[in-house]
Amino acid sequence: MTTDLVSIELRKAERSRIAEVDFNNLPFGKHFCDHMFVADFVDGQWQNLQVVPFSDFTFSPALSSLHYGQSIFEGMKAYKNEAGQVQLFRPLENWKRMNESARRMCMATIPEEVFMGGLEALMRIDADWVPNTPDSSLYIRPFLFGTDTYLGVAPSKTYRFCIFTCPVGAYYTKPPKLKVETEYIRSAPGGVGYAKCAGNYAGSMYPTLLAQQEGYDQLMWTDAVEHKYIEESGTMNIMFVINGKLVTPATSDSILKGVTRDSIVQVVRSWGIEVEERKVSIQEVIDGIENGNLTEAFGAGTAVVVSPYSLIGYQGKDYMLPEVAQDNSLATRIYNYLSDLRTGKIEDTFGWMHKI
Numbered sequence: 001m002t003t004d005l006v007s008i009e010l011r012k013a014e015r016s017r018i019a020e021v022d023f024n025n026l027p028f029g030k031h032f033c034d035h036m037f038v039a040d041f042v043d044g045q046w047q048n049l050q051v052v053p054f055s056d057f058t059f060s061p062a063l064s065s066l067h068y069g070q071s072i073f074e075g076m077k078a079y080k081n082e083a084g085q086v087q088l089f090r091p092l093e094n095w096k097r098m099n100e101s102a103r104r105m106c107m108a109t110i111p112e113e114v115f116m117g118g119l120e121a122l123m124r125i126d127a128d129w130v131p132n133t134p135d136s137s138l139y140i141r142p143f144l145f146g147t148d149t150y151l152g153v154a155p156s157k158t159y160r161f162c163i164f165t166c167p168v169g170a171y172y173t174k175p176p177k178l179k180v181e182t183e184y185i186r187s188a189p190g191g192v193g194y195a196k197c198a199g200n201y202a203g204s205m206y207p208t209l210l211a212q213q214e215g216y217d218q219l220m221w222t223d224a225v226e227h228k229y230i231e232e233s234g235t236m237n238i239m240f241v242i243n244g245k246l247v248t249p250a251t252s253d254s255i256l257k258g259v260t261r262d263s264i265v266q267v268v269r270s271w272g273i274e275v276e277e278r279k280v281s282i283q284e285v286i287d288g289i290e291n292g293n294l295t296e297a298f299g300a301g302t303a304v305v306v307s308p309y310s311l312i313g314y315q316g317k318d319y320m321l322p323e324v325a326q327d328n329s330l331a332t333r334i335y336n337y338l339s340d341l342r343t344g345k346i347e348d349t350f351g352w353m354h355k356i
Contacts, residue, residue: 006049006113006114006117006118007049008037008049008050008051008117008118008121009048009049009050009051010050010051010121010125011050011051011052011053012035012053012125013034013035013053013054014053016034016128017034018033018034018128018129021167023131023133023136023167024133025169026131026133026136026167026168026169027168027169028139028168028169028170028171028303029139029166029168030166031166031167032054032164032165032166033054033126033129033138033164033165033166033167034053034054034125034126034129035051035052035053035054035122035125035126036051036052036053036054036055036122036162036163036164036165037049037050037051037118037119037121037122037162037163037164038050038051038052038160038161038162039114039118039160039161039162040147040158040159040160040161041108041158041159041160041161042158046108046110046111046114046161049114049117049118051118051121051122051125054164057160059147060149062149062150062151063146063147063148063149064146064147064148064149064150064151064156065145065146065147065156067151068146068153069105069197069198069199070105070106070107070145070146070155070156070159071143071144071145071146071197071198071199072098072101072102072105072107072143072144072145072195072196072197072198073098073141073142073143073144073196073198074094074097074098074140074141074142074143074196075094075139075140075141075196075301075302075303076088076089076090076091076094076139076140076142076259076302077089077137077138077139077140077302077342078123078130078137078138078140078165078356079130079137079138079342079343080130080131080132080343081343081344081345082343082344082345083344084132085344085355085356086123086127086130086138086355086356087342087343087344087353087354087355087356088119088123088140088353088354088355088356089259089342089352089353089354090259090263090352090354091115091116091119091354092112092116092354093259093262094142094259095110095112095115095116097196097257097259098110098115098142098144098196100194100195100257101195101196101197102144104192104194104195104197105192105195105197106155107144107146107155107156107159108144108159110144110161114161115142115161118161118163119140119142119163120356122163122165123356124356126138126165127356129165129167130167131167132343133169135169135170136167136168136169136170137167137168137342138165138166138167138168139165139166139167139168139302139303140163140165141163141164141165141166142161142162142163143161143162143163144159144160144161144162145159145160146158146159147159147160168303171303171304171307172217172304172307174310175307175308175309175310176216176217176218176234176299176307176309176310177215177216177217177218177309177310177311177313177318178216178217178218178219178220178233178234178309178311178312178313179211179214179216179218179219179220179312179313179314180219180220180222180282180312180313180314180315181207181211181219181220181221181222181227182222182227182315183207183227184206184207185221185222185223185224186200186203186204186221186231186232186254187200187221187224187231187253187254187255188224188225188254189224189225189252189253189254190253191253191254193231193252193253193254193255193256194251194252194253194254194255194256194257196256201235204219204221204234207219208234214313216313217234218233218234218235218299219233219234220232220233220238220282220312221233222282223254224254228281228282228283229249229279229280229281229282230249230280230281230282230285231249231254231255232249232255232256233299233309234299235301235303236258236299236300236301236303236304236307237249237255237256237258237260237261237299237300237301238297238298238299238300239261239264239296239297239298239299239300240280240285240288240294240296240297241294241295241296241297241330242284242288242293242294242295243293244273244274245273245274245275245276246264246265246268246273246274246275246276246330247275247276247278247280248261248265248275248276248277248280249277249278249279249280250277250278250279251277258300258301258302259302260300260301260302260305260306260338261300261301263338263350263352264300264306264334264338265277266350267334267337267338267350268330268334270349273330282314285297285312286312286314286319289312289319289320289321289322290319292322294321294322295322295324296308296321296322296324296329296330296331297309297312297321298331305335305338305339306331306332306334306335306338307331308321308324308329308331309321341353
């Protein structure tokens with residue numbers, strides 16, 4: 001099989017597992033498709049590009065990424081339009097961000113033809129796995145990790161790049177409850193907060209667990225210096241509607257540059273709604289809830305698309321967010337627009353959809 005500038009070997013699974021999946025009941029990240037794309041970086045070049053049956057890897061206990069953390073990933077989705085065609089949402093943005101992460105983590109970057117060639121080949125062979133039921137999609141997980149077998153704090157010279165996929169339904173079944181985190185940090189200036197590296201997520205698990213034991217679902221991360229300014233929310237960027245404007249923390253080296261976040265900013269501006277990308281203090285948010293100027297708060301990310309929040313816990317007190325009629329909320333309008341765009345129900349005026 002040849003995909004543009006790269007040659008990809010294809011080895012099909014002997015038996016498909018698709019009949020074992022109930023597409024009307026899709027838990028997030030539990031069912032994996034029949035195939036995966038794999039490529040290796042050896043001797044300074046990408047080689048062994050293959051689409052193979054989804055299966056385990058076998059590695060040495062001395063695998064460098066297990067010890068020194070050179071591991072990054074992306075999250076993206078595929079959809080079916082009304083004609084049954086498979087479409088990807090802004091895949092080149094994920095490719096660009098993955099290479100930003102790779103450079104920060106001192107890893108080999110991935111050429112566009114390898115990333116997109118492997119992705120397209122995988123989508124073609126597993127196209128039947130892309131769901132078309134409401135609120136469902138095919139989640140795509142590209143990831144890259146060091147494969148040297150050497151114990152020494154130095155960048156790996158070899159890497160493996162893999163893409164696998166899984167059909168998914170809604171990430172949250174109800175609006176999450178947030179706790180403002182003022183002790184632990186997710187990232188700091190000069191660090192790796194803007195990279196999608198595995199360690200960022202590992203470091204967030206313990207404080208998240210503590211919050212869940214208090215009855216919250218996720219954290220609202222604050223800056224590492226003063227714990228005064230809002231950065232992210234759990235695994236999402238965060239947005240507010242304050243005085244009729246969409247307000248969101250400006251991206252930085254401690255905040256992930258979300259593809260969904262960027263898409264929402266562009267869409268909302270095209271509707272003539274003012275958007276402010278700036279520092280947002282937790283006190284501004286609490287004051288906005290109390291005086292009624294803040295009317296919505298929601299997360300934005302690939303997994304959830306848009307997820308309204310129900311309350312924010314801060315310094316031992318819970319602040320209930322306004323209950324906005326679903327049809328009137330900006331979050332619902334954004335969600336419906338992006339859903340219709342991805343499934344081909346409206347014109348793609350931004351040129352974001354990539355057809356397979």
